[in-house]
Amino acid sequence: MSGEQEFLMLGGGNPAGVPEVQALWRELVGDLLEQGERFDEVLVNYDMPKGRPGFIRALVDFLNRHYDWGITEKNVAITNGSQNAFFYLFNMLAGEFEDGTFKKILLPLCPEYIGYADQGLDRSMFTARRPKIEVIDAHTFKYHIDFDALQIDDDIAAICVSRPTNPSANVLTNEEIERLSELAKARGIPLLIDNAYGAPFPGIIFKDVVPFFDQHLIVSLSLSKLGLPGTRTGIVIANEAVIDALSSINAVSVWPTAIWGRSWWRRCWLTTAFSPCAGM
Numbered sequence: 001m002s003g004e005q006e007f008l009m010l011g012g013g014n015p016a017g018v019p020e021v022q023a024l025w026r027e028l029v030g031d032l033l034e035q036g037e038r039f040d041e042v043l044v045n046y047d048m049p050k051g052r053p054g055f056i057r058a059l060v061d062f063l064n065r066h067y068d069w070g071i072t073e074k075n076v077a078i079t080n081g082s083q084n085a086f087f088y089l090f091n092m093l094a095g096e097f098e099d100g101t102f103k104k105i106l107l108p109l110c111p112e113y114i115g116y117a118d119q120g121l122d123r124s125m126f127t128a129r130r131p132k133i134e135v136i137d138a139h140t141f142k143y144h145i146d147f148d149a150l151q152i153d154d155d156i157a158a159i160c161v162s163r164p165t166n167p168s169a170n171v172l173t174n175e176e177i178e179r180l181s182e183l184a185k186a187r188g189i190p191l192l193i194d195n196a197y198g199a200p201f202p203g204i205i206f207k208d209v210v211p212f213f214d215q216h217l218i219v220s221l222s223l224s225k226l227g228l229p230g231t232r233t234g235i236v237i238a239n240e241a242v243i244d245a246l247s248s249i250n251a252v253s254v255w256p257t258a259i260w261g262r263s264w265w266r267r268c269w270l271t272t273a274f275s276p277c278a279g280m
């Protein structure tokens with residue numbers, strides 16, 4: 001939409017300008033301009049590698065207050081968009097390792113967000129499973145995970161789902177998420193849940209969903225669908241080892257991921273971050 005050609009943007013994940021929301025952002029930016037010192041700080045200081053402490057504190061308070069997750073500031077990192085967070089995470093967790101092994105990201109239900117498809121630095125980084133389709137009536141159906149066909153082989157480094165999914169709008173049920181979470185925990189691998197449209201915010205979701213968190217989950221949220229796509233603000237909630245690694249990548253951004261992709265470093269990190277989950 002910020003290009004110079006005129007066209008009708010019909011892409012699924014693109015923002016609508018909601019006048020009330022835009023008025024709110026304008027008001028808040030006006031406040032910021034009034035407070036000269038804070039404004040200058042925004043313009044002249046880099047943020048911390050894991051994001052602005054005040055923002056992280058507010059998020060931690062909010063999530064603990066509403067969901068009793070028991071998280072601390074060490075469990076949260078802010079990234080330049082949740083899409084980038086997934087790029088970092090996928091390539092941190094999967095791909096070719098120094099010893100020749102190759103790990104993959106399992107998408108347990110396809111169709112899944114098309115934006116993941118080209119995020120792997122290594123080829124064939126993703127493996128996906130067909131859904132079970134529940135026919136509800138002549139015009140309605142629902143995708144479910146086919147757990148009978150969901151074998152998690154040794155080469156799976158992580159499981160990833162978006163909830164809801166762009167563009168199918170499928171929402172995994174609470175039971176499906178719980179089952180996936182148990183499978184991931186038993187295998188000592190993380191389950192990534194992309195909540196870009198989901199709970200607790202922006203809440204563009206019309207089902208009774210419970211937001212989950214546990215030490216083996218990596219939960220992402222985004223401010224893009226709340227009406228701030230231009231700021232590309234992603235939020236990742238995960239165990240401390242994951243947050244430390246993400247912060248290191250944030251500090252220097254994309255290129256180190258490419259190095260990690262091919263070093264023993266990644267394997268060491270993976271082992272220490274998730275082995276405590278195995279068998280828990």
Ligand SMILES: Cc1ncc(COP(=O)(O)O)c(C=O)c1O
Nearest residue numbers: 013081082083162166196222224
């Ligand atoms: C499922 C999903 N996750 C993530 C994103 C990207 O979010 P962000 O703007 O925070 O990078 C999108 C964008 O359309 C999306 O559809």
